[in-house]
Amino acid sequence: DVKVTQSSRYLVKRTGEKVFLECVQDMDHENMFWYRQDPGLGLRLIYFSYDVKMKEKGDIPEGYSVSREKKERFSLILESASTNQTSMYLCASRPRSSGANVLTFGAGSRLTVL
């Protein structure tokens, strides 16, 4: 069964800390994505990557950075966590050629910033 695995399901961090969220997929997908989900706002795209070492800003990239050193791994970095970054973070992937553009999501990482 194909999988997108997010290493941390629940994290609690303090304001100002550096936070790493890791995502690994075993489907050999080229494209990977980071979204955040907030009540009433749906899923909003933070960053995406369509190849190793390539990255593109999504709709809300401020306060975040990403790293894609290997095809299967896409990391989201919060350089200095703030309380407004408390959210559910969702990683997703898809192959480059996907007719209906179906993304496969991980289980999510619930981050609380105190």
Added chain:
Amino acid sequence: DQQVKQNSPSLSVQEGRISILNCDYTNSMFDYFLWYKKYPAEGPTFLISISSIKDKNEDGRFTVFLNKSAKHLSLHIVPSQPGDSAVYFCAASEGSSNTGKLIFGQGTTLQVKP
């Protein structure tokens, strides 16, 4: 500027009846529309999609209808089951690009009562 909107935050239906979830969009260049289902503490799972050149797609109990002139799509679930209780997200694909970005609506929480 919300390109994909789900104006009903919640919907409650009786088991066995029809559930109708609605979604509106503004960008006429969207080429695919998708519905995802999300249970608490899990990632979204793909449910059904429709190409912009179709007006209906059916998969078992789930049917998606697309009205391009009204820029409106709907998901019908017949018959509804208690296990269908979840948050449903409508999503749209921004053209047939390699990036595979999906733009999501705010979500509708469906409750199916036994």
